[in-house]
Amino acid sequence: MMMDLDMVALFEAELLLCKVGPDQTVAVLSEGQVRADYAQAFLVAAQRLGAPAFHLNLPSVPSVGPLHQVGRTPLAGNRAAIEALKMADIVIDLMGLLFSQEQNEITATGTRMLLVWEPFSVLRDLFPTTDLRRRVEHGETMLGSARELRVTSPHGTDIRYRIGQYPVMTEYGYTDQPGRWDHFPSGFLLTQGDDGAVDGRVVLMPGDIINAFRRYIQSPVTLTVEGGMVTTIEGDGMDAALLRQYMDSFGDPRAYAVSHIGWGLNERANWHHFAATRELDNEIGVHALAFYGNVLFSTGPNTELGGTNDTACHLDMPLRGCSLYLDGQLIVEDGRILPPDMRAPARPVAA
Structure with missing residues (x-):
């Protein structure tokens, strides 16, 4: 995958606002190939700041029922993945955990979370x-x-x-x-x-x-x-x-x-x-x-x-x-x- 250097620079600036440094572990959460470029760019940005980072990528789950259901994600019921995310200082959420029980459980441990979903032009x-x-x-x-x-x-x-x-x-x-x-x-x-x-x-x-x-x-x-x-x-x-x-x-x-x-x-x-x-x-x-x-x-x-x-x-x-x-x-x-x-x-x- 070609790396977008402008994207890496913007994500590095974002992580600096979040006070990420060598003493902070960054977890990047994604599903399937959705925002794969964001995932890689955040990992490189964390590396440039000296922060340990890991990528947790889960298989996409086909939607059931009405579109735009909130709070239902591939993370639901995956205890190993949830526990791994709790070990991070900050989770970069490329999946969309908003309104989910899993988000509340993870942030309740002190792990902070940043949802990143919009197109790059909007982020910029x-x-x-x-x-x-x-x-x-x-x-x-x-x-x-x-x-x-x-x-x-x-x-x-x-x-x-x-x-x-x-x-x-x-x-x-x-x-x-x-x-x-x-x-x-x-x-x-x-x-x-x-x-x-x-x-x-x-x-x-x-x-x-x-x-x-x-x-x-x-x-x-x-x-x-x-x-x-x-x-x-x-x-x-x-x-x-x-x-x-x-x-x-x-x-x-x-x-x-x-x-x-x-x-x-x-x-x-x-x-x-x-x-x-x-x-x-x-x-x-x-x-x-x-x-x-x-x-x-x-x-x-x-x-x-x-x-x-x-x-x-x-x-x-x-x-x-x-x-x-x-x-x-x-x-x-x-x-x-x-x-x-x-x-x-x-x-x-x-x-």
């Missing part, structure tokens, strides 16, 4: 910075002390979350703390509403995104939420029908649970990305999840925050032009970040 263009981390962690402090989160929009969204039962999760693109998971690249934060304590409605409007579909909403959709569950999905266009049919296809009522809520802080992430790329099948869609000022509304599993809902149906729905309040304090106003310590630096004006 959204490479994390220490300033992004600072701004995300400022948001973490504010969100962690709040007890109510409210989201509104001019189109009729008005939903309230009682919060505090679950922790705040930050994603800024690297991890240097024991047991911490992150996604390279990233740039947002989130939490989960208290069990049964999310009520209101969310109105999806044209331009909002359903990440699992790699699709922009074309027609209004109204989701009614009662006691933390989506009880109705209403709309005259195809989007409402797609949502209903997709969620029904899992045959799991927990698919309708409201999951995490948060907002995006990455000023280099582009709302228009899905419309401008041909690499949709190879990415989760960090541009959509992290673009500056979005409100990230999600349904489905909550195991990443310590909950018990492990349904395989997960829908991230980044919303544009919404306002978000913490205990009545306006944090995001119509898609604009208000707290000075969370605002992105101004982009230089071209001469």
Whole structure:
């Protein structure tokens, strides 16, 4: 396999942000031939930093049931592989363990984990910075002390979350703390509403995104939420029908649970990305999840925050032009970040 030196250099810089050095063991986890170039480049990058490294490659398992099932991977039930990963200081996850019991078991031992999934162009263009981390962690402090989160929009969204039962999760693109998971690249934060304590409605409007579909909403959709569950999905266009049919296809009522809520802080992430790329099948869609000022509304599993809902149906729905309040304090106003310590630096004006 030809080695991409630019890829090795970028991954070496990423491992440095993660404080990898000669005293750190790096495990690279992959399946089949998926991201084989990433696996080799990370191993070389670790070697250049003097860090012991090993590659754990598992056979791919054919998918069963609906596509985009989360939390179900070839690592499930493989005790030898799980125990080997626990011995590493950091796991580079090229498989996609998010929402899995295996991820939680591994990070609970103090091993940190970095999910790497996006195309190389996205990794390069959204490479994390220490300033992004600072701004995300400022948001973490504010969100962690709040007890109510409210989201509104001019189109009729008005939903309230009682919060505090679950922790705040930050994603800024690297991890240097024991047991911490992150996604390279990233740039947002989130939490989960208290069990049964999310009520209101969310109105999806044209331009909002359903990440699992790699699709922009074309027609209004109204989701009614009662006691933390989506009880109705209403709309005259195809989007409402797609949502209903997709969620029904899992045959799991927990698919309708409201999951995490948060907002995006990455000023280099582009709302228009899905419309401008041909690499949709190879990415989760960090541009959509992290673009500056979005409100990230999600349904489905909550195991990443310590909950018990492990349904395989997960829908991230980044919303544009919404306002978000913490205990009545306006944090995001119509898609604009208000707290000075969370605002992105101004982009230089071209001469």
